Amino acid sequence: MNIAQPPGQCFALVTETYPPQINGVSNTLGKLCQGLLGRNHRIQLIRPALPGEKPGSRQAGNLLERCVRGLPIPGYPGLQWGLPAQRKLKQLWSRERPDAIYLATEGPLGWSALRLARRMKIPVISGFHTNFQQYSNYFHLGLFHEPAMRYLRWFHNQTQLTLVASTTQQRELTRLGVQHLSMLGRGVDCEQFHPAHRCEMLRSQWGAGTKDTVLLHVGRLSPEKNPGLLVESWSKLKTAYHDAERKLHMVIVGDGPSADELRKRMPDAIFTGALTGSALAGAYASADIFVFPSLTETFGNVVTEAMASGLAVCAFDTAAAHQHIQDRYSGSLAPAGHDQLFNDNLQWLAQDVEGRRSIRLHARHRACQLDWQAIVQRFERYLQHAALSHTIPAQAVPSK
Incomplete structure (x- = not known):
């Protein structure tokens, strides 16, 4: 009936x-x-x-x-x-x-x-x-x-x-x-954004092996999103990183007025352009760390999408990250505008594999509460x- x-x-x-x-x-x-x-x-x-x-x-x-x-x-x-x-x-x-x-x-x-x-x-x-x-x-x-x-x-x-x-x-x-x-x-849709969408074939297309660490950024590539810090944090991480078994890879999803400049300054990064649907969900789940340097968000949906996908988020302590991430438990937070601490946090996430694994589990758990x-x-x-x-x-x- x-x-x-x-x-x-x-x-x-x-x-x-x-x-x-x-x-x-x-x-x-x-x-x-x-x-x-x-x-x-x-x-x-x-x-x-x-x-x-x-x-x-x-x-x-x-x-x-x-x-x-x-x-x-x-x-x-x-x-x-x-x-x-x-x-x-x-x-x-x-x-x-x-x-x-x-x-x-x-x-x-x-x-x-x-x-x-x-x-x-x-x-x-x-x-x-x-x-x-x-x-x-x-x-x-x-x-x-x-x-x-x-x-x-x-x-x-x-x-x-x-x-x-x-x-x-x-x-x-x-x-x-x-x-x-x-x-x-x-x-956040925790069925659409789910760690189960991780794809080793996609990672291999990015040049990443099973043990490698993939950093991901998703968002509009535009000056108000603080792309300069994205360039700086990637450069400093590569200089400080020492792990012969695990290589680093950077994948950038999105488009916008800063795209050409970022391609010039980050020639070793992979630029996918804008993605939606299953392609976007697969990109999230196939990465390991989410890098988000923006300071102008009213919320930042990509932060909770990354958390739902089981990523360790490196962000500033504002908007969605402030509301839903506990520092060093379900992600890493730097006070707004403290670029050095943001860079330090990213290096810690990249180098502490066990700590990152725990963070990813807690991030997914927190995201699943956001219905x-x-x-x-x-x-x-x-x-x-x-x-x-x-x-x-x-x-x-x-x-x-």
Whole structure:
């Protein structure tokens, strides 16, 4: 006997990025959207049309995708800003008014959705998925740091609630004046990312023998991800490493504006380009150490994916690593910005084979506690709570 699910609600998700695009925000939005659909809700997904895709609407079951016009983001091939779409959104929301709206990104599309939601008195919450205010330091745009922060603070303080991925992000945004913050967190698929996907044939293609040590980096190859430290840590490790039986190998998965420069500076590393699905899972599981020097993450999904795959993670004590790694127990952590300790930790992981084996077991155990279903249910509760509330923050002006 089939028991019918109770009728769900209608929620609108507004985002500038969504699968098949490859980044942490896209991955998170895909999981949240599919999770809500699985809980019998109707979803309006508003996003920019992908290259080669025409703007317009398409319906598949309880999912309505409304694709709007966008413009490419300089330096990020395949990613776009969504252009303001207030008229199109008004037509959509007048036909079927969402119970609540989630704004995942703060670009022109998100801005227009926020303005319209306030005018139509539709409850709206937001998520802080990307530390754009920090990127100015890496793209020599220091003059834009304060204006960017004022805008982000204003944007999020117009919503009932801003969801964050990690405790370190929550503390930083509180310091910067963003109000009404709540923890959402992130999950990881421990079936997709699993040590059982380790492949000796793939390792041999990398030139790695059974006893060799493979270091892996996964992520966008871009200045804000601190690629200079990736180069430095690899160079110093090779100089300090002494083990005649176990050779070192570096594999870099991903693409981005720094890719060509990294290939020049790391000629002995293997660059695979961007990977997804089983190819990505196999790359994780076939490595031994995960090297992650980024300091600008709101969370860092790749950290928990590496842990689920049974890797020993070398990272800074921030975002996902801070939240889910216990130093020298389930990974290694260096205080943010302490490059020397980061390098020392990497050398310790490479040289202490027995210690690394224990860390990999504990990393997998911790990752398996991070269930996406629990995150989706928490997200659902935030949307439902917003839908019950008719309180909308008073209009404010960004502070100078």
